[in-house]
Amino acid sequence: MYPNIENKSTKTVAQGPLGEAENPDWARNLVADTANRMAGSVFEARNTSKCETCSVKHCCPIADEGRQVTDE
Numbered sequence: 803m804y805p806n807i808e809n810k811s812t813k814t815v816a817q818g819p820l821g822e823a824e825n826p827d828w829a830r831n832l833v834a835d836t837a838n839r840m841a842g843s844v845f846e847a848r849n850t851s852k853c854e855t856c857s858v859k860h861c862c863p864i865a866d867e868g869r870q871v872t873d874e
């Protein structure tokens with residue numbers, strides 16, 4: 803369900819069970835791959851359209867309001 807606060811409406815999008823997907827492990831593989839990438843010694847920040855609404859930009863090195871977590 804996707805709530806639309808401005809129009810006070812909701813939209814429901816149907817999704818089949820993962821077990822019926824062409825590759826039933828796609829979500830598990832995506833989570834594992836993301837976790838492995840984030841656990842490395844380097845995690846590259848990339849400027850994308852998502853940065854505009856990012857809720858953690860205050861700690862992102864490429865955002866104007868960001869800074870290193872070791873900065874005081």
Ligand code: SF4
Nearest residue numbers: 847848853856859862
């Ligand atoms: S601002 Fe947010 S979305 Fe953009 S790179 Fe930084 S952490 Fe990622």
